Amino acid sequence: MISRSRRLMTALLCALSLAGVTALSACSDSTAASGTKVTIGYSAWPGWFPWAVAQEKGLFEKNGVNVDLKWFDSYTESINALSSGAIDANSQTLNDTLASVSGGAKLSVVLVNDNSTGNDKIIARQGITGVADLKGKKIAVEQGTVDHYLLLLALQEAKLTEKDVEIVPLLTDAAAAAFVGEQVDAVAAFAPFTSKALERPGSRAIATSAEFPGAIPDHLVVSEQMSKERKKEVQALVNTWFETIDWIKQNREEAVKIMAKRGAVSIDEYKSYDAGTTIFTKQQNLDAFTPGVTPAHLNFQAGKIADFIVSNGLAQSRPNFDGLFDDQYVKAVK
Structure with a gap:
């Protein structure tokens, strides 16, 4: 699976095709x-x-x-x-x-x-049913990424802060692998690495970008x-x-x-x-x-x-x- 690190440190376009769009074919000289x-x-x-x-x-x-x-x-x-x-x-x-x-x-x-309306997710192990349950737990995430940002938004909504959890900083592909290997309790990642993370038996998404429109x-x-x-x-x-x-x-x-x-x-x-x-x-x-x-x-x-x-x-x-x-x-x- 191809690696894409959505890192914040430091064209083209994307599309899957949803609502009706009338295309323009121009500048074709x-x-x-x-x-x-x-x-x-x-x-x-x-x-x-x-x-x-x-x-x-x-x-x-x-x-x-x-x-x-x-x-x-x-x-x-x-x-x-x-x-x-x-x-x-x-x-x-x-x-x-x-x-x-x-x-x-x-x-x-x-x-x-x-x-992103769901392809960025916070995925947790069996027994963790909501973001509030992450208190005191280990969460793998690539620091500074949009998924780190999503994690902070979700924690804030659950009346928690980053200080209430233990962040395990890893590149996104490594973070998903660490979660599957049961080295951490949860992971924040984007597709297609979410598919890898969900291979852990009993795991489930407890928050996604769909809950934070426009973020x-x-x-x-x-x-x-x-x-x-x-x-x-x-x-x-x-x-x-x-x-x-x-x-x-x-x-x-x-x-x-x-x-x-x-x-x-x-x-x-x-x-x-x-x-x-x-x-x-x-x-x-x-x-x-x-x-x-x-x-x-x-x-x-x-x-x-x-x-x-x-x-x-x-x-x-x-x-x-x-x-x-x-x-x-x-x-x-x-």
């Missing part, structure tokens, strides 16, 4: 397609495997963009690659993007790919320089995203085979992840980019995540949000 390559990174998260579909079905070329789609076994390396300028765009969470911005990276969020959004993130100087290519990537979603809807079985192969999981396993990733339509994108005071708005979530980053020592000061959320490309999709 040969000049763009034969121009400078755009190198975009992606890694093991169910919502991002569809970019293998876009590549295999020639949808990048159809939309006039020359793409080098780069797979990263280590998600952390993809974040670092974008921050250092080694790639032009990356598939990453809002948490990781804000951490990079706090470190001085100049980035632009140009698309909301999805929200874990995934994005197409590009360098600020690319957004300013290569707008046509960024637009082509966003157009390809929506066309890929539409293609998957119309060719579901073939698409699932491609995505399951990329994720190194069975077709049935991949299908089980569908409900846990909510793919955003254009309207949901526009709503998320609009400033607001609810979990549905990116600026609201960014504020909460910034507090998490600072309080956990991942940044000395809150990141600057000015110019971070760039909705011009989504608005241009017809």
